[in-house]
Amino acid sequence: MSNKGSLIVISAPSGAGKSTLVRGLFEKFLETPGLVFSVSHTTRKPRSGEQHGVDYFFTSESEFKQMIAAGAFLEYADVYGNWYGTSREAVESQLKAGRDVLLDIDVQGAMKVKQSLPEAILIFVLPPSFRILRERLLKRGLDDPAVIERRLQVARGEVGYYCKYDYVIVNEDIERSLFELKSIVSAARCAISRRRDRAQEIVKTFQET
Numbered sequence: 001m002s003n004k005g006s007l008i009v010i011s012a013p014s015g016a017g018k019s020t021l022v023r024g025l026f027e028k029f030l031e032t033p034g035l036v037f038s039v040s041h042t043t044r045k046p047r048s049g050e051q052h053g054v055d056y057f058f059t060s061e062s063e064f065k066q067m068i069a070a071g072a073f074l075e076y077a078d079v080y081g082n083w084y085g086t087s088r089e090a091v092e093s094q095l096k097a098g099r100d101v102l103l104d105i106d107v108q109g110a111m112k113v114k115q116s117l118p119e120a121i122l123i124f125v126l127p128p129s130f131r132i133l134r135e136r137l138l139k140r141g142l143d144d145p146a147v148i149e150r151r152l153q154v155a156r157g158e159v160g161y162y163c164k165y166d167y168v169i170v171n172e173d174i175e176r177s178l179f180e181l182k183s184i185v186s187a188a189r190c191a192i193s194r195r196r197d198r199a200q201e202i203v204k205t206f207q208e209t
């Protein structure tokens with residue numbers, strides 16, 4: 001029986017480049033077949049191009065509440081007025097099968113995960129500065145100025161949580177940040193807790209002859 005996979009949590013203020021990093025990790029980190037993305041449930045409406053079961057499980061509010069009552073979430077939170085939650089069963093079965101599971105969740109969710117699973121690896125992505133974050137959000141042109149201002153206000157509160165995380169990536173250069181993210185995933189795989197079974201088997205071969 002191989003050791004359990006690692007739970008890797010990534011959070012960032014909106015516009016810091018987290019989605020690009022997560023996409024890059026899955027597209028370019030080919031030696032990562034054992035890494036899976038945890039698809040969250042949300043009551044938010046799908047944006048154009050988003051697919052049910054791929055980006056999120058788009059769920060009605062009543063269904064979401066039923067899931068809360070049934071204890072189906074490892075964590076859940078209200079983010080920008082919509083509910084988001086991580087399925088406990090999906091995460092636990094993947095970890096048990098030895099796969100690493102990546103959770104892209106907000107700071108509230110990350111704190112709850114760390115409480116229930118202290119061995120989780122928490123990564124915080126910071127933009128180089130507040131000014132640069134604002135510029136990126138404006139350049140992206142996805143949201144109107146009032147929404148951007150709201151996100152920036154939320155970001156002021158979120159960034160203070162960086163010190164509760166295990167790793168910080170300052171996303172100045174996407175390639176550099178991607179390299180750092182891959183390195184964190186690789187390091188998790190070399191941890192003694194992950195390598196113990198394999199190491200024991202190898203050590204046994206030294207004792208057999």
Ligand code: 5GP
Nearest residue numbers: 040041076077079084085086104105106109
């Ligand atoms: P978006 O609606 O832009 O996809 O995501 C908004 C925020 O919700 C992001 O910060 C994202 O990380 C967070 N989020 C997505 N899924 C979950 C989840 O399952 N739990 C929590 N706590 N936050 C989530």
